Amino acid sequence: MFIKKNGNHDYEVAVIGGGHAGCEAALVSSRMGYRTVLVTIGLHDIARMPCNPAIGGLAKGQLVREIDALGGEMGICIDETGIQFRMLNRAKGPAVWSPRAQADKSGYHRRMLEALRTGDRLDLLEGEVTGLVVERGCVAGINTAGGNRITACKVILALGTFPNGLMHIGEESFPGGREGEPPSGLLSDQIAELGIERKRLKTGTPARLGRGSIDFSRCVEQRGDEEPSPFSFRTERIEQDQVSCYITYTNEGTHEIIRSSLDRSPLYAGRIKGIGPRYCPSIEDKVVRFPDRGRHQLFLEPEGLETDEIYINGLSTSLPRDVQERMIRSVKSLESARIIRHGYAIEYDFFPPHQIYPTYESRAIGGLYFAGQVNGTSGYEEAAAQGLMAGINACLAIKGERPFVLGRHEAYIGVLTDDLITKDIDEPYRMFTSRAEHRLLLRQDNADERLMKYGVRFGLQPKRAWEEVVERRKKVSRAHRRLAKERVPAAASNKILGSCGEKKTEAPQQAAKLLQRPRVNIDALEGALPGGGLGLGRRERESLEIRVKYEGYIRRQRNLADRVVRLDRMRIPRDFDFDISSLSSEAREKLKLHRPVTLGQASRISGVRTSDISVLMVFVEREKRKGESLRG
């Protein structure tokens, strides 16, 4: 099974776990030229979606576009296996549009497995990892259940919810990594013994129903977009047919069933200790916390084309099986629903991410990387993004090159990384657009303009792809200059304004000014341009329209971002001593815990004040000058 050995190691990179983080990590490291092994409990586990059958959504869709621009797999994979595509937030401005797709779960799994199988320099290995090999503070390989030792320079941990997983359904609690899977405890225990702090989190999933047992005719149908937008910049168009989702609602009867069974809920009986996500509460939580709501919305989403299973989005629960059945059957259209699998809550270990560098490498153990739920995040997209970044950085470290850390102003991935290392993670972390202070810059439409150059630099994207981006940007800039100069005669302006329901004008209008009116779009404008059509493709027109409409706002956010970047560029040495008496005591403790690597990161840690940053600046400068005088 083993391909050629590299020096003393079997592999350069070993990835543990075949979920969304593990897959991206393994693919990227093999594509960057390093022999890679992905170890997973079973190949049937590759790229599974244990919760909702969907990729993307608000802010998450942007993450997928970014993963794709950098050369990751998730975007292409969902483009080929998605069964319903929607661009969310279309009613709002393009900065907050987010692509989302319903996935064919097993199709997605097969497509990802195929990518892994056909990848060069990449081996897949089935088996349980029982421990890490650590030598002189650095990871050197892994031990597997059969007593095998695999040596590797870098190890990426992408364990998902498996570490000491404990599942709850009503009064039943049993160890498990997810439905029907055993947990893994040995590895987590060993990591804790190595001195890495470990905590518990909780998440949950709803029941799955049989398609044939649901009366869809009494639900509201939710269809995909007429013209589906792909996730990947490499996908020309989405060809496959789309299926529908359906909407129904709980009612007072449902809520009464839940209320009268709360004493049997592991959540309310106090048996669940981990903290669950507030943005994704169980139905029992919703009923208790919002007693005035007469109903809650439920989405019935197919888990795939070949399977009968329907996912009930909005009904996550850990109530006993009999309560789940009564509760579900009280819902309109689900009166005779057949439950294929019950909902459950799961508690699992994670390793608070203040213990990693922004490269995802552990601060305690050299060469060991953490990605995905082990860092306390939730979501397939968040996991994939981390896997990709951990993989890239593991490779760069082998090469001896500078780490790759994205800024908050560059990408949602940058926001994610920075939040993980500077914030206290006390519930599963999910991305929201409101977490990004430079939201107008981080759009789904410009992920390629922001990031593809890095993909090219790491050999993950063809050079041509970036050249095309640059070419397109030039064309858009030229057209933008034209719109700023050209004037549309009053009569023609009024025709546009009239047809768009905007106020009329007396004088000729600058074309760009016309387009800035909220209801005027580029199609309406183009026909009236005295200089003739713009000669732009669909994407170019879109990005021109965004540029014109957001002009001023985008500039403002850039200026704000520039100020932040200044502090982000000021590096703190890795062995820096934060025990400085003139720091406030709260700042000192927080800085010692999080150990930021730039002053920008330090400034975002809660409890660190502006004056603390000033003090840090002085000491960082002293270290720098000391270093210079030693070298000089």
Add this chain to the structure above:
Amino acid sequence: MDADTIVALSTPPGESGIAVIRISGARALSILNSLAPGFSDNVPRHIQKTVLVDRANEAIDDCMCVCMKGPDSYTGEDMVELSCHGSMQVVSDIIDEAVFLGARGAGAGEFTRRAFVNGKIDLSQAEAVADLISAETKLQRQVALEHLEGGLSRKVMAVEDRLLEQLALVEVSIDFAEEEIEAYAPESVRAEAVRIAEEVKELAESERAGRKLRAGIKVTILGPRNVGKSMLYNGLLGEERAIVSAHPGTTRDLLRERIHIGGFTFFLEDTAGIAETGCEIEAKGISLGRRSAEMADLVLFVLDGSGELPGDAAAEIERIGPGRTLCVLNKSDLGLKLNPESVAGELGVSGSVSISALTGEGLDGLKERIYEKGVSRETAAISRERIAVNARQAVAFRDALGALERLQKLLGENAPAEIVSMEIRAAADACGSVTGRNVTGGLLDLIFGRFCIGK
């Protein structure tokens, strides 16, 4: 490394002969050239006396200016030092202008920190520099706390909370578009933005009002002839400034002197007694007195408490405005015939005090009332806390106000949510820079607490 230009008062705050303001950074010289159009050539280390002007080209102060070119300066950057007159109003006007021209208020120890980072201070002094920063921080916080405790900070935080509420409404519609949550109504957000803007405006303006208070409060002593106005005047001043005699109509001219009560300056004016008179000079004096009362922040209407209430007193007070009038019943040493409370009620004035200017009885109490009425009256709601709104805070409030005004316009145009949100954030962040709170950091907590989210 430090891209921006900073400004700060380098001498201790408070009234003094001379105050020194320093500006450091890339824009220091251009700020100087705008502030001091008469400053010529930018020759380093040459002191020039020149007039500083504000954005409306009005003179602020006559000032000694010197500039230094980096790296030959304390911080190693281009620097400007302005020695101006040590009045807080002048200092705050100059800093205000420098900020308007692109500087920002310096953080604690920032000049020294920059000097260190730019290699102007020896490596071994890093600890000393850091200690200086933290000492200055403590001092600033003490001062800030003194000012922020109570009124101001509560008010600003309330504004922040209200902004955050609106932000949550808008953000929830963006990040949870798939949820069953009612879209925000632009009209109601706009209405709230208008209300918040009013409060922020008041906060921003309280700086000017505060400055006016610091410049002095005008108190006029008015009343009929021979009730002892001049004796009261002397009593309050603590010196024999006005000629006092038993002869009615002794005072004909307007007398003006300054007294200090509770750290504030009051300009006290003694006027000619009001009476029907054929004397041209006296009539002129009386009209001067009435004019003085019209302009005054507070009028002390003096009556002879041992006599009867004159029939025309009510009409006179009505003319001045009873709201800013304090009735003083003098000659309590002769035994009072008038009851202070019933007089106050009858005349509708805001208060009434009995004193004896002759013996000094009741003068301290009167001073307290003058302070109370003068300081809190002049600008109705201005309390001590609000006076603390300094130039830097006022800049923050004006920024917030700008954002709120743009917000109102955007909401009127049905602008998209992500733009609306940007302006609410800008306003909240500006307020947050006064209280030191990371306002928008609490956004998700508010959203999760308030809305039923969870698809």
